[in-house]
Amino acid sequence: MIRVVVVDDHPLVRQGLRSLVDQADGVTVVAEAADGERGVEAAALHEPDVVLMDLSMPGIGGVEATRRIVEADPRVRVVVLTSVPDASAVREALGAGAVGYLLKDAEPATVVAGVRAAAEGGAPLDPRAARALLPDRTGASTPDPGAAAPAAAPLAGPAAAPVAAAPGAAPGAPLVAGREAEVLHLLARGLANKQIGTQLGISERTVKAHVGSVFRRIGVADRTSAALWARDHGYGSPGGPGSPA
Incomplete structure (x- = not known):
């Protein structure tokens, strides 16, 4: 059974993700958190396989929460689930230790597949997030020491x-x-x-x-x-x- 913690400050989003994940075979939500600090605590308490992490939250944001979770237990696979596809956000998240980056307008099946892939060692990336990291058409890219x-x-x-x-x-x-x-x-x-x-x-x-x-x-x-x-x-x-x- 793949154990999942959902971290998002919107109750409706958390409820929807719990319903989506719990309906999938072999996957279950073991805890929810409304901000990054509680997400870190939930990950430490419940030892999930995967954390679905929002980025923009009050208090500790998703990037810092990801960093703390991965530092405490590198076995936890953090997959960012957000509405922000820009390059700086993707780089910061991956640099903090996230293994995947999905967008909230993805198909439900894509989110579940991303959870499964992350739990099995994969790196689920939304194509739009991936494109944000690619060099421009001239071949030039900006070095980023925080990139993963x-x-x-x-x-x-x-x-x-x-x-x-x-x-x-x-x-x-x-x-x-x-x-x-x-x-x-x-x-x-x-x-x-x-x-x-x-x-x-x-x-x-x-x-x-x-x-x-x-x-x-x-x-x-x-x-x-x-x-x-x-x-x-x-x-x-x-x-x-x-x-x-």
Whole structure:
């Protein structure tokens, strides 16, 4: 059973999220909190798997509450659920230790899927939040010391050599094809290794090996950076490389 704490200062939102989560198989809300400070206390008391965290709340906001929760227990997976998609908010939340960032106008099924993905080690990111982090069309991006897990420099050797892009990928993108493209596409949707394995009919160990190979090929060090790279280069979009035919 995936244990969830809901932190939001609006009673109707908390009630709606509790109803939504409790109706899902294998997921339950163990506590609610109306502000960040109480959210930190609830996380410490109930030891949830996932915390659904609003950002704008009285007193301690969602970013600071996230930081305190993760510092106290790194096993807790915080997923921000907010109406704010701008880049600074996304960077602050991820920099504080959140593993996911969803928007409140998402489909209910997307929120539940995000909770499941986070609990299984995934990084659910709303596409609009992901786009807010991407460099502009000139390729320039503003360094942010608070950003979570920045991409590593490309590795030396054959894996880092530029090659032709896969069909549908952005020009100049490294080649990620075949099974690796399928894995990257699902990773960009926020699925955890276990979920990817189930969908592709391969073992979780095999998925992990593909993920490591993809990281080396595109020169990133974590799932969030890989998901952002995938969406920027066409691998995370419907009809792009790796997507179902």
